Amino acid sequence: MNESTKLICTLSNKQIKAQFKLLIFNGRSRCPRCGYTKIRRSENRYRCPKCRLPFSLTLGTWLKGMKLPWDKLYLLLDCWLKRMSLDLVPEYAMFAVA
Numbered sequence: 857m858n859e860s861t862k863l864i865c866t867l868s869n870k871q872i873k874a875q876f877k878l879l880i881f882n883g884r885s886r887c888p889r890c891g892y893t894k895i896r897r898s899e900n901r902y903r904c905p906k907c908r909l910p911f912s913l914t915l916g917t918w919l920k921g922m923k924l925p926w927d928k929l930y931l932l933l934d935c936w937l938k939r940m941s942l943d944l945v946p947e948y949a950m951f952a953v954a
């Protein structure tokens with residue numbers, strides 16, 4: 857494989873997480889448990905003042921429990937959407953089907 861054909865992620869984890877936040881909250885932050893909209897940010901998580909429970913950005917989505925960094929998830933989704941081989945992402949070459 858030619859080195860120039862390898863995919864790299866040019867966005868930072870912070871930029872990617874911000875994009876996912878827009879998609880997940882659809883521009884309106886809300887608690888996934890009770891729907892309360894005045895949630896607070898607490899370090900890397902969110903907290904609902906009504907439930908008093910913390911939650912992650914991915915709670916209530918198919919990404920719940922995800923352990924991948926945002927940039928790696930982005931590359932995986934990008935490969936999947938473009939129907940590209942995982943061979944093009946060096947970190948995922950081990951998952952590529954021969």
Ligand SMILES: [Zn+2]
Pocket residue numbers: 887888889890891892904905906907908
């Ligand atoms: Zn709540």
